[in-house]
Amino acid sequence: MDLVTLGLLAGLALVDSTSIGTLVLPLVLLTAPRVDVRRYLVFLGTVGGFYALVGIGLVLGADAAVRLLAEVGDLTWLRWVELVVGGVLLTAGLVGDLVLARVRRWRAPRGAVGGAVGGAVAGEPAATPRRTASWRSRLVGPGASYRVVVGVGLAAALVEVASMLPFLGAVGIITAADLPLAASVGVVVAYALVMVAPALLLLAGRLALGSRVEGPLARFSGWLERVTSGASWWVFAVVGLLLVGDASRALGLG
Known part of the structure; x- marks a missing residue:
């Protein structure tokens, strides 16, 4: 696995690092008001451990399937699949919001267009904000024991894992790299560490600057929650672009 591929995986992990969990x-x-470092x-x-375990399981399962398919022919088609999937995601990221707005405008009754365009994404769970608020109250409430913290962490990861395109794209790239077992596991663990690295950096900043950063962190948290609960088409575009670049390089198209 070369430096370009490692950089690609790091980029995907940083996109994943902005999720709710x-x-x-x-x-x-x-x-x-008081940061409990151990609980954090x-x-x-x-x-991070949940994603590492899921990633290892997916990579091992996909690797076994690829090796089985390799016995019956060339796997160049796998790179073409990556290229097509990346192109679809890139296109969706670039024009999806516009197309969705037009569909809402066409389907909405007269007088309700503004509300439809400004509403939640079609297919997005309506309970997402309430669920996040529930997790927040459990994390900082009086009963926030370590057991509760672990439970909220697992719940958030379980809800998000199936929809985290960067994570699933990274699994495909690691599988296509045809690494030894130990190396594949190591890359997945490193990916999970990069995912949580921004949160660790924020912890270091909070401990170093104390209450002076409470206001900026609160505003950043509110903005980030609004972004992650809305139409994050930029995620589709970024993941699509990275996958297209990786597949094009492997196929000698770029």
């Missing part, structure tokens, strides 16, 4: 909820813990690290360890 890896940044929004950690910010909730950081904006509390337990939460991040739970989320």
